[in-house]
Amino acid sequence: MADVMTPAQRSALMARIRGVDTKPERVLRSELHRRGLRFFKHVKTLxxxxxxxxPRAMVVVFVDGDFWHGYQFHRWKAKLTPFWQEKIEGNRIRDRRNFRWLRTNGWTVIRIWEHEIKLDVTACADRVCCATKDR
Incomplete structure (x- = not known):
C-alpha cells in the first residue's frame, strides 16, 4: 500500500508525535500520584x-506505545514499508538491551503498553504499587 502523503508531509506529521509526556504516561502518573506515590520522570542517567x-525501591516503569514499540509486531510487520519495519525492530532491540542492563543492575522493570492503560489504568497502577511495596 502506497503512502498517501509526500515524504515531506509524512516527515512533518511524524515529527509532531511526542516522545515524552504522552497521554498514556500522564494518565498513569496521575493515578499513581493520586495514590500517594512520588517518583521521578524520564531519568536521563538510566x-x-x-x-x-x-529510586528507593529500584523500580522503573516504561509506558510503551503500541506502534513505536511493536506490540504483537509479528502480526502487522508485513504491512509496513522496509523503513518502518527496520525502525520498529530497532526500537525493540534497544528496549531488550535496556531491559537487560537495568535487570542486571538490580532494577525491577515494568513495561506497560499504551492499550493496557486505555483499557484499565487502575490495574496498571496496581502493578506498579505492588512492585514498589515489595522492595
Whole structure:
C-alpha cells in the first residue's frame, strides 16, 4: 500500500508525535500520584530514560506505545514499508538491551503498553504499587 502523503508531509506529521509526556504516561502518573506515590520522570542517567522511576525501591516503569514499540509486531510487520519495519525492530532491540542492563543492575522493570492503560489504568497502577511495596 502506497503512502498517501509526500515524504515531506509524512516527515512533518511524524515529527509532531511526542516522545515524552504522552497521554498514556500522564494518565498513569496521575493515578499513581493520586495514590500517594512520588517518583521521578524520564531519568536521563538510566538506559532508555524510563518514564517513571522509583529510586528507593529500584523500580522503573516504561509506558510503551503500541506502534513505536511493536506490540504483537509479528502480526502487522508485513504491512509496513522496509523503513518502518527496520525502525520498529530497532526500537525493540534497544528496549531488550535496556531491559537487560537495568535487570542486571538490580532494577525491577515494568513495561506497560499504551492499550493496557486505555483499557484499565487502575490495574496498571496496581502493578506498579505492588512492585514498589515489595522492595
Amino acid at each position: 538506559p532508555g530514560r524510563p518514564d517513571i522511576v522509583f
